[in-house]
Structures are given as C-alpha cells and as structure tokens.
Amino acid sequence: MTALKKYQRLESPGLWRDSPEAQRREVVVAFREATLVLSDPRTELPLSHWSLPAVERLNPGTLPALYGPAPDSDETLELDDPDMIAALETVRGAVRKGTPRPGRLRGSLLGGATLAILAICAFFLPDALVRHTAAVLPPATRAQIGTAALADISRLTGAPCSTTLGDRALGLLSERLFGDAGVQLAVLPEALAGAAALPGNILLLGRPMLTAAASPEVPAGFALTEALRAETEDPMIPILHHAGFAATVRLLTTGSLPEGALDGLGEAFLAAPRPPLPDEPLLARFDAADVSSAPYGFALDPTGESTLGLIEADPHRNGSPRPLLTPEDWATLQAICP
Numbered sequence: 001m002t003a004l005k006k007y008q009r010l011e012s013p014g015l016w017r018d019s020p021e022a023q024r025r026e027v028v029v030a031f032r033e034a035t036l037v038l039s040d041p042r043t044e045l046p047l048s049h050w051s052l053p054a055v056e057r058l059n060p061g062t063l064p065a066l067y068g069p070a071p072d073s074d075e076t077l078e079l080d081d082p083d084m085i086a087a088l089e090t091v092r093g094a095v096r097k098g099t100p101r102p103g104r105l106r107g108s109l110l111g112g113a114t115l116a117i118l119a120i121c122a123f124f125l126p127d128a129l130v131r132h133t134a135a136v137l138p139p140a141t142r143a144q145i146g147t148a149a150l151a152d153i154s155r156l157t158g159a160p161c162s163t164t165l166g167d168r169a170l171g172l173l174s175e176r177l178f179g180d181a182g183v184q185l186a187v188l189p190e191a192l193a194g195a196a197a198l199p200g201n202i203l204l205l206g207r208p209m210l211t212a213a214a215s216p217e218v219p220a221g222f223a224l225t226e227a228l229r230a231e232t233e234d235p236m237i238p239i240l241h242h243a244g245f246a247a248t249v250r251l252l253t254t255g256s257l258p259e260g261a262l263d264g265l266g267e268a269f270l271a272a273p274r275p276p277l278p279d280e281p282l283l284a285r286f287d288a289a290d291v292s293s294a295p296y297g298f299a300l301d302p303t304g305e306s307t308l309g310l311i312e313a314d315p316h317r318n319g320s321p322r323p324l325l326t327p328e329d330w331a332t333l334q335a336i337c338p
Helices: 082-097 106-124 126-136 139-157 164-178 207-212 217-232 236-243 245-254 265-271 279-288 294-300 308-312 327-334
Strands: 011-017 025-031 035-039 046-051 065-068 076-079 184-188 195-198 202-206
Touching: 011 082, 025 076, 025 082, 035 126, 046 126, 046 245, 065 082, 076 082, 126 236, 126 245, 139 184, 139 195, 139 202, 139 236, 139 265, 164 184, 164 217, 164 327, 184 207, 195 217, 202 207, 202 217, 207 217, 207 327, 217 279, 217 294, 236 245, 236 265, 279 308, 294 308
Parallel strands: 184 202
Antiparallel strands: 011 025, 011 076, 025 035, 035 046, 065 076, 195 202
C-alpha cells in the first residue's frame, strides 16, 4: 500500500500504438488511483484508459518496457522512464501475489489470495473508480448509456409517449428552458411520479405529474430541478454502481459496458429517493430560466407548507415573464400519452 501511494500523480512520456498496424504515437502517461491515463501531449485530451490491475508486461526483462492493457488487446505502450516502469511493476507484483501457485496448502492459497485481493480492492477504491470513470466518459458514450438505461426502465414504465404534436411541444419546452444545450425531454406513461435524469442530457417526466399540472410551469419546474440535481449528483454514478466493478473497468478500458450490465436497473432507478434540493440554488435556476417557482411548489405540496420557500420567494410572483408554451402546445403535451 505505502509503495503504491508514492506513485500517485506520477507522469512520464511514452509511445502508444492503438493497433498493430498503427504508427507509434507520443503520449503523456499518467499513473492514477485505479487507471493508467494516456493523453495527447498537445491537447491534453485522454486517448485511452487502462485498468492498472489488468496491465501486462509484454517483454519482461527488456528495455524499453512494452505493456498492454490486457493479454488479448491490440494496444501497446512503450516506456523507458524508470519511475513509471517501477510503478507498474509494483502494481503487477501486488496482483501476482493474489495468483494461486501450485504446491501450497489450500488454506494458505485461499487466505493469501483473499488478503491480496482485499488489499488491491481497498487501494483501488471501487467508488473512486466509478466516479473517475463517470467524469472522463465522452458525451457520446454518456448518451449511449443513458439510452440503454432508458430501455431497461421502459420495461416497467412503458415506452416513452410520442405523438407528432406532443414531440414538438417537448422540443419547444426544452428549448425554452435549456436553449441549445440538447436536453431531451421524455414522458413515461407509468411508474414515475415526478421527474428523473439520465446520463446524456435525458430528463424523464412522469405522465401523472404532467396530466395533473395546471400549467406548463409545473413540468418546467420538475425539469429544472432534475437538471440541477444532475449537475450536482452525476446520474451516471448509480448506473455504474449497478453495473458493478468489473463492468466499470471494462467501460473504462474499452469504452463500452458488457452486454447485460444494465439488466434490472429499472427497479433500482424508479425506487431511488430524490430528496428536495435547497431552495437558494433552485430559485436561482428558476430566475435564470424566467420561470415562476410557485406552481412547482404547490405541485409538490398542495398545502404549500413544506415548500413555502419556493412559493414566497418566487422570483417571478406575477407569473413567468416569457410564455413557456402556447395554450395549444400545452394541450398537445398533456395529451402526448394516449
């Protein structure tokens, strides 16, 4: 553990090849908590992420050292920096200690392997790996995972409602609230009472909330709230926790989750608590969007007792200064689910 800690934040140059036919490319190699990050030295953009426990030495005893992210991978990394080589060999040594060897008592084998695995898991901190993975995923991958998550959730809720005019109204509401940020609003017919966020700028609205709303300020309030929540609590994190450690490592190293990793996500997603957000940042978000917060407050609590801050401190007490939808568009949005 102590030996590994001294290498955290270590960086060195290296030569990376993403396939046997590709030319070698100069990269900056960064030793992180659970990964080896290979970045372009000019743009500083990550080019590849390798899981540290899976790194393989391809030419033991030879310099410059040649590594791969897995035994069957096409990627290779050439290193001649002694500190980086020592760091990787330290990790590989820790992993080898957990590998069973013939000729030892079964109890010693199991005990030694278990201790080694526990030590490695404690060092590499699965939660830290999940958060790191969520932070470095490109927008396209986040959108792909968000869409896959929605597909599993739809098992329980039904497919998102869609009509030509209703879809148009959803697009207009998204543009009014979020401009050109590319936020996708979707209405689920069942099981979702309020709203929820998925990776990839996907905001889900529940049909019960939408049909009971007296004005478009209500779904707008739910959408603004979940967008703010997604900024402070990345919706990718619970999805990766559901997928598991091995699937997260696979995503980090290959850019995709294994098949079936999101099976059963819908139950946990719909049951997850979504506690109220603090009034101050939420009111600031309503103010910036030119949306009255009182209708949303009354939708949460018809008595107004538990949402008094949203009602009394409404930044637009006389109503939203800019219309959210025309009456016709609002009517078609409420009727989007047959």
